[in-house]
Amino acid sequence: MSIDANDPRLTAYALGELAGEERAAFERELNGDAALLEEIDAIAAMASLLEGELASEEGEGLGAKGQEAFMAGLAVEASAGRPGRAVEGAACEAPSARVIPFPFWKVGLLASAAASVLLLLVYVGTATMAPGDEAAVASSEAGTPERGWEVAPPEQEGQEGQEGEQGSTTEGLKVPVGEAPSAPPVSATPPPDAVSPTVPMPPPVSTEPVVASADVANGDGHVTITAKPQGVQLRVDGRLAGGDLGTLKLQQGFHGVVPGQGQADGYGAFGLLGGHQDEDVDGIPTDGDGRWRSGVARGESYAKVEENAFKDVRTDPLSTFSVDVDTASYSNVRRFLRRNTLPPMDAVRIEELINYFDYSYAPPQGDDPFAVHLEVADSPFDAAQGGAPARRLVRIGLKGREIHAQQRPPSNLVFLLDVSGSMEAPNKLPLLKQSLGMLVKQLGEKDRVAIVVYAGASGLALPSTSANQTGTILGALNRLNAGGSTNGGAGLELAYRVATEHFVPGGTNRVILATDGDFNVGVTHGGDLQRLIEDKARSGVFLSVLGFGMGDLHDRTMETLADKGNGNYAYIDTPQEAQKVLVDQLSGTLVTIAKDVKLQVEFNPAQVQSYRLVGYSNRMLAARDFNDDQKDAGEIGAGHAVTALYEVIPVRGASAPGVDPLKYQAPGTLTPEAASRELLTVKLRFKQPDGDTSTLRTFPLEDAGRPLSQASADLRFAAAVAMYGQLLAGSAYNEGVTWARTRELAQGALGVDAHGYRREFVELVDVAARLER
Amino acid sequence: MADAVDEARIGWVRQALSDHERSLVRYVARLLGDEEAAREVVQEAYLRLWRASGESDPRPGADGHLRPWLFTVCRNRALDALRREGRMRTMELDEAARAPSPRPGPSEQAEKRESMGRALEALERLPASQREVIRLKFQEGLSYKEISAITGHSVGNVGTLLHVGIKTLRAALSEDEGVTNARRRTP
Numbered sequence: 001m002s003i004d005a006n007d008p009r010l011t012a013y014a015l016g017e018l019a020g021e022e023r024a025a026f027e028r029e030l031n032g033d034a035a036l037l038e039e040i041d042a043i044a045a046m047a048s049l050l051e052g053e054l055a056s057e058e059g060e061g062l063g064a065k066g067q068e069a070f071m072a073g074l075a076v077e078a079s080a081g082r083p084g085r086a087v088e089g090a091a092c093e094a095p096s097a098r099v100i101p102f103p104f105w106k107v108g109l110l111a112s113a114a115a116s117v118l119l120l121l122v123y124v125g126t127a128t129m130a131p132g133d134e135a136a137v138a139s140s141e142a143g144t145p146e147r148g149w150e151v152a153p154p155e156q157e158g159q160e161g162q163e164g165e166q167g168s169t170t171e172g173l174k175v176p177v178g179e180a181p182s183a184p185p186v187s188a189t190p191p192p193d194a195v196s197p198t199v200p201m202p203p204p205v206s207t208e209p210v211v212a213s214a215d216v217a218n219g220d221g222h223v224t225i226t227a228k229p230q231g232v233q234l235r236v237d238g239r240l241a242g243g244d245l246g247t248l249k250l251q252q253g254f255h256g257v258v259p260g261q262g263q264a265d266g267y268g269a270f271g272l273l274g275g276h277q278d279e280d281v282d283g284i285p286t287d288g289d290g291r292w293r294s295g296v297a298r299g300e301s302y303a304k305v306e307e308n309a310f311k312d313v314r315t316d317p318l319s320t321f322s323v324d325v326d327t328a329s330y331s332n333v334r335r336f337l338r339r340n341t342l343p344p345m346d347a348v349r350i351e352e353l354i355n356y357f358d359y360s361y362a363p364p365q366g367d368d369p370f371a372v373h374l375e376v377a378d379s380p381f382d383a384a385q386g387g388a389p390a391r392r393l394v395r396i397g398l399k400g401r402e403i404h405a406q407q408r409p410p411s412n413l414v415f416l417l418d419v420s421g422s423m424e425a426p427n428k429l430p431l432l433k434q435s436l437g438m439l440v441k442q443l444g445e446k447d448r449v450a451i452v453v454y455a456g457a458s459g460l461a462l463p464s465t466s467a468n469q470t471g472t473i474l475g476a477l478n479r480l481n482a483g484g485s486t487n488g489g490a491g492l493e494l495a496y497r498v499a500t501e502h503f504v505p506g507g508t509n510r511v512i513l514a515t516d517g518d519f520n521v522g523v524t525h526g527g528d529l530q531r532l533i534e535d536k537a538r539s540g541v542f543l544s545v546l547g548f549g550m551g552d553l554h555d556r557t558m559e560t561l562a563d564k565g566n567g568n569y570a571y572i573d574t575p576q577e578a579q580k581v582l583v584d585q586l587s588g589t590l591v592t593i594a595k596d597v598k599l600q601v602e603f604n605p606a607q608v609q610s611y612r613l614v615g616y617s618n619r620m621l622a623a624r625d626f627n628d629d630q631k632d633a634g635e636i637g638a639g640h641a642v643t644a645l646y647e648v649i650p651v652r653g654a655s656a657p658g659v660d661p662l663k664y665q666a667p668g669t670l671t672p673e674a675a676s677r678e679l680l681t682v683k684l685r686f687k688q689p690d691g692d693t694s695t696l697r698t699f700p701l702e703d704a705g706r707p708l709s710q711a712s713a714d715l716r717f718a719a720a721v722a723m724y725g726q727l728l729a730g731s732a733y734n735e736g737v738t739w740a741r742t743r744e745l746a747q748g749a750l751g752v753d754a755h756g757y758r759r760e761f762v763e764l765v766d767v768a769a770r771l772e773r
Numbered sequence: 774m775a776d777a778v779d780e781a782r783i784g785w786v787r788q789a790l791s792d793h794e795r796s797l798v799r800y801v802a803r804l805l806g807d808e809e810a811a812r813e814v815v816q817e818a819y820l821r822l823w824r825a826s827g828e829s830d831p832r833p834g835a836d837g838h839l840r841p842w843l844f845t846v847c848r849n850r851a852l853d854a855l856r857r858e859g860r861m862r863t864m865e866l867d868e869a870a871r872a873p874s875p876r877p878g879p880s881e882q883a884e885k886r887e888s889m890g891r892a893l894e895a896l897e898r899l900p901a902s903q904r905e906v907i908r909l910k911f912q913e914g915l916s917y918k919e920i921s922a923i924t925g926h927s928v929g930n931v932g933t934l935l936h937v938g939i940k941t942l943r944a945a946l947s948e949d950e951g952v953t954n955a956r957r958r959t960p
Contacts (some may be wrong), residue, residue: 008929008936015910017917017932046892046939046946047911053890054912059802061795062812070816071787074823421792481914 003029005039014043052478056430305346307731308620310612310649313603318623321616322633323398323597325588325640326559327581328547328571330356333728334760335573337767343728350615350725351644357721357757359641359714361399369594370636372684373397374701377711379647380719380745381726383736392703394646395715396599396682403587403638410446411508411590412464416495418515419480420455427573428549432514433477435546435578440474442586443467450498451476454491464502489529496532499541506690508590509541513561516549530564534632537566540690542592542635546581547571566595566635580755588637594686596633596694599644600626602681606674607650607703612733614645614722626685629694636686643718647733648679650703677702713749717758720746724765727772739769786823793840794819796913797847803908804851814854818846841919844909848923895945903938906931 003010009026012018018026030036062070311319329352336343364371379391415436423429440449444467451462451473462476495511503509533543543565545558562569568589570581581589598621603611613620625631636642678700685694708716723742726734743765750758794815801811822843896904902924909920917935921928 005940006936008932011936011939012917012932015935042943043939046943049890049892050896050907050911050939050942053892054908056890057799057893057912059795059799060808061798062790062815066812066816067787067790067794070790070819071783074783074786074820421795424795 003033003036005036010036010040011043014040015047048475048478051481052433055433055478055481056426059424061424305349305617305729307729307733308613308615308617309732310610310647312610313605313608317603317605318600318626319603319611319613319646320598320600320621320623320626321613321644322619322621323599323636323642323644324351324616324619324634325355325636325642326352326562326569327356328559328569329353331571331573331577332547334764335571337764337771340767340771342768342771345729348725348729349618350722350729351619352615353725354615354643354645354718354721355641357717357761358755359397359399359643359718360751361397361641361714363399363402363639368695368697369401369686369688370684371399372682372697372699373399374682374699375712375715376679376701376703377706377715378708379736380708380716380723380741381647381733381736390649392648392650392679393708393711393715393719394648394680394701395718396601396644396646397714398597398636398642398684400588400593400636400638400640400642403591403593405442405587408587408591408638409507410448410504411443411467411510412448412499412502412504413443413508413590414450414452414464414495414499414511416452416454416491416511416513417461417480418455418491418513419453422516423549425549428516429480431572431575431578432546432548433480434575435572435582436477436512436514437474438575438578439582439586440467440470440477442583448502448504449473450495450502451480452491452495452498453480454494460494460498464498489532492529492532496536496541499536500539503540508592510567510590511536511541511543511565512546513543514546514548515558516547530560533561533565537564543567544589545569563634564632566592566632568635568637580757584755585637585639588640591638592635592689593638595635595689595691596629596631597636597642597684597686598626598631598633598694600683600685601646602683603648604674604676604678604680605651606670607677607679609649609651611646611648614647615725616644626683629687629692635689643714645718645722646680650679676700679703713751716745716749717751720749720765721761724761724768728768739765739772743769782823782826785826786819789822789839789843790819793843797843800844800908800913801847801851803905804848805854810854811851814847814850817850818843821846838919838922840913841915841922844913844915844919844923891946892942895942898945899938899941902926903934903941906934907938910935 003026009018013023013026326349329347329349332347333343333353336347361373362371373395374397375395376392379393381393382391417432417436419429423432443449447467448464449462449467450460450464453459453461461480462473465472467473492511492513495513499509499511537543543562544567545562545565547558547569548571559569570577570589572578572581600623601611619634621631621633680701682699682701684697684699687694708719720742723737723745725731726737727739727742731737743762746758746762746765750762753759797815797818798808798811801814802808805811805814896907899907905924906920906926909915909923910917915923917928917931920926920931924931926934
């Protein structure tokens with residue numbers, strides 16, 4: 001035998017490096033030798049172990065900010081010089097090795113408009129800044145650990161006579177949002193004044209008047225500081241936690257020297273200069289305390305949330321909405337708080353916070369997929385303390401039928417995994433592999449799993465495989481590597497094709513998309529993707545979305561996809577969250593027990609003056625949609641609980657500010673039922689998972705006048721979560737809501753809390769309270 | 774003013790950057806033992822890519838070999854840097870191997886050690902040339918041919934380095950299997 005254990009072809013063969021004739025020849029030589037085949041298996045096992053462990057190795061890379069800074073530099077080179085030539089006098093002249101005395105990425109430059117991030121322009125003026133002190137000096141110190149924002153006297157005098165009219169004002173300016181378009185434009189070229197030769201910079205720093213550029217430590221962003229005739233311009237690319245530039249902390253790499261003395265004492269929003277392609281750029285950039293209203297935390301996009309207001313029962317007796325069992329907002333908000341940052345307000349979807357938790361609602365008895373539990377007590381949102389609060393809190397609790405693991409119908413799952421370059425971070429692909437590994441271990445022989453990956457090209461990484469071949473599936477998962485751009489569309493089509501090919505009638509047929517939400521190549525245009533997903537949902541293949549990672553999270557895209565695909569959207573930030581979603585609540589994640597679940601509440605005008613629905617802002621439906629079976633709504637999985645809270649103002653209570661009585665109309669006539677003690681009637685419509693027509697159930701509620709202290713722990717806890725959400729979202733109805741009350745209410749309503757989720761919530765309340773201070 | 778051609782070039786470099794920079798930084802950081810210096814090297818490589826994309830037609834890597842091209846440039850630049858600092862007198866990489874690895878803080882270090890798998894521990898004890906090839910193969914997913922182009926080893930040599938490296942790792946792991954298991958059980 002010519003092959004011994006030292007033959008490197010064994011390894012080449014095990015790794016699939018031998019091809020064609022070479023491979024055939026080697027196989028002939030092997031001749032089925034058991035010892036050699038074992039050797040090859042051992043090599044392959046070692047290879048897969050190495051791949052797995054090496055994949056988990058951390059690496060920051062340049063980071064999104066580093067990439068942006070670099071690209072900004074290139075944009076300047078592109079605009080300043082001919083392609084391929086270094087810019088004279090600029091930092092890029094790099095003939096040989098010692099070279100690049102001041103690489104532009106160290107200096108930091110204006111980002112190009114091509115960078116589709118939301119930019120916030122901030123001018124800083126200092127009360128003590130004298131005209132002529134504008135010049136500032138850059139000092140770049142790579143590797144310097146976190147530093148505070150340093151304020152020091154200028155190292156070089158600026159030129160006289162360059163003070164602009166609006167320069168050196170004592171306060172930051174706040175320009176109304178409507179004027180945003182007139183704000184100084186940022187283009188691929190620096191603004192004209194930015195290259196003004198009248199702003200002296202010490203050589204060999206480039207003629208760019210960029211003073212410093214750094215990452216924000218107390219937030220999530222990047223700051224570029226540019227010398228301007230009228231002062232120093234700070235450009236924040238991202239989000240500040242405190243919003244107070246006086247405490248702006250810059251991370252390693254640079255420290256800038258702000259001219260003048262004293263602290264930077266002003267800031268102001270100048271509106272939006274760029275615009276994220278997925279973002280409503282008409283959002284209000286800040287709410288005045290520096291938090292971004294229309295939150296974009298470095299590339300993350302969130303749809304704007306419009307809070308539901310109090311509605312008058314006489315004019316709006318019906319409140320209609322779609323259920324939502326998503327929980328992503330809760331874990332996403334938690335991620336921000338764990339980083340000691342307040343979340344963008346629009347990242348807070350209160351219903352998702354409330355529905356994150358388990359409530360002890362009894363499951364249904366009969367054939368119906370749910371039980372409905374109603375309760376009413378004093379509203380903790382009410383500011384009136386000590387007396388009888390005027391407002392009442394109604395809790396509507398839906399509990400889906402539970403399905404135990406053994407009874408779970410067979411599943412045909414297709415994992416559609418994003419392996420694009422952006423997924424390389426440790427909290428993305430490695431966590432994804434780990435999470436799906438946990439899921440695979442829950443599956444049995446009646447289940448099937450296929451893996452489709454998408455990046456530059458999409459492909460089938462694992463054909464549909466019986467889930468009892470755990471090793472094969474885990475091996476395929478482990479071999480995935482990140483790299484390439486994202487083409488979610490093609491991947492999605494392939495995933496649906498595989499799911500359709502292995503369709504299990506009466507079973508769970510589901511594509512599980514795991515991504516950071518960055519669908520950036522050739523998709524989503526004209527809603528094609530959405531239509532595809534809706535079509536497939538109708539054919540019985542549902543879509544669930546698992547969000548991973550930070551930085552590129554496109555929250556809205558992901559929620560929409562899951563919504564259209566009759567699926568759910570969870571955000572996986574930790575292995576513990578994966579355990580919750582993919583192991584503990586697997587049946588709920590996989591098995592849909594009812595679809596298009598809609599709620600309509602009719603209020604009794606004899607009892608209720610006005611009401612408001614807490615959360616569900618983007619789930620509202622028109623009253624007529626309730627009976628329209630063509631109208632898509634939310635799905636409920638096995639064992640899922642859905643909770644909705646209404647704050648109501650009884651007729652006998654204090655009047656809410658509203659419109660004057662009508663001059664030409666009298667209130668409509670009341671039916672005999674209005675004379676009952678019923679506060680409201682909850683109407684519920686749902687379809688069977690494979691049905692087309694809906695079933696209606698109605699549940700009236702009477703108010704027994706219970707105080708909050710006698711309400712169930714579930715009501716009190718849900719109320720505390722809603723208060724937390726309202727505080728984080730900057731609700732207009734926070735008059736009686738404080739962090740202290742929130743904490744107290746939650747602490748007194750922990751219940752059994754088998755998984756410790758409620759205790760964790762109390763911790764998050766403390767973190768948020770500290771950050772808001 | 775950036776014209777349309779420049780826009781396309783910028784877009785292309787941006788894509789190349791987001792696709793590969795992280796693995797390049799990781800790779801170079803291993804060679805240099807310094808993550809900050811690695812970032813510099815990688816950015817220099819991209820700067821070269823940018824300039825070359827304006828001068829040469831077709832663009833470097835336009836034939837689907839962008840990734841190996843970037844690795845090659847990064848590796849050469851990293852070796853230049855080592856030579857400049859006098860840390861390497863020859864092309865021998867083992868010299869660099871003895872340089873301290875990227876410097877994480879003490880807490881990070883402890884964390885890293887804890888999360889470090891057994892195979893990685895053993896990998897650190899291999900000669901640098903084997904380590905490098907193993908990383909390129911199993912971390913970056915490059916082929917023998919691509920690794921050969923990057924490192925200058927012949928394809929056959931790449932195969933031998935990998936084979937010997939894996940063999941040593943297997944031996945190391947089966948040797949301390951008992952010990953490791955015992956240690957794992959008592960945290």
